[in-house]
Amino acid sequence: MTFSWTxxxxxxxALALDVANSVVLRADPERRIDRFADPAxxxxxxxxxxxxGAERALFGGLEPACEAARAGLVELREAxxxxxxxxxxGEGQPALLADLLEAIAGTLRRSGARRRALDTATARSALLLLSRPEPERLKICPNCQWLFLDRSRNRSRAWCDMAVCGNRVKASRHYHRNREDQQP
Known part of the structure; x- marks a missing residue:
């Protein structure tokens, strides 16, 4: 089965959140898919x-992480x-912040001059997220559990992607509503 980054x-x-979202169904151990498990x-x-990517202009043409940096990228992703x-x-902990900062520092130390490498850009994106003045814009999609930034004017975005998750939730509601109406 082929996979493409759509x-x-x-x-x-944000690049850091997109990297974090490379694990599908993270909370379900039986169905969890780690897209980074395949090096290709x-x-x-x-x-x-x-x-x-939303930050493509900020980081320029990204290059893959070198083979030696892949494990560090996965460690950074998890942090x-x-x-x-x-x-x-709303459950932030100083220890989690410290772990993230250590993962960022380790990535930046290892990356050297590879500014366009995925691991380096991901670390920089995470630093930008940490400095955002409006942390309430960070949300979790109720459908797929992915992390996303709500950039809507009134902070009302509910899903990571209306075309996918929003439609699935709305279609499910419609199906169940019609099914209930048709039952005697």
Whole structure:
């Protein structure tokens, strides 16, 4: 089965969140899919981010993380997810922030002069997220559990992607409502 990095996969609104969202169904161990488990798919992420990512202008043409940096990128991804997920739930902890900062520092130390490498850009994106003045814009999609930034004017965005998650939720509601109306 082939996989491609479509626009929906970059609905987080920040490179760091899109990287964190590379784990599908994170909370369900039986159905969980780690897209970065396949090195070829991990390498292709940079190309997808260059086409669809919200921060593509900020980081320029991203390059894949070198083979030696892949494990560090996964470590950074997990620290990003733990910290920002807790923040979105209003359960932020200093220890999670410290873990994230350590993962960012380690990534930046290892990356050297590779400014356009995915791991380096992800670390920089996480730093930008940490400095945002409006943390309430960070949300968790109620359908897929992905992290995303709500950039709507009135902070009313409910799903990571209306075309995918929003439609699924609305279609499900419609189906159940019609099914209930048809039962005797």
């Amino acid at each position: 626009p929906h996969r970059f609905s987080g609104g 798919v991990m390498d292709a992420f940079s190309e997808g981010a260059n086409r669809h 990003i997810d733990r910290h920002f997920r807790a923040e979105a739930l």
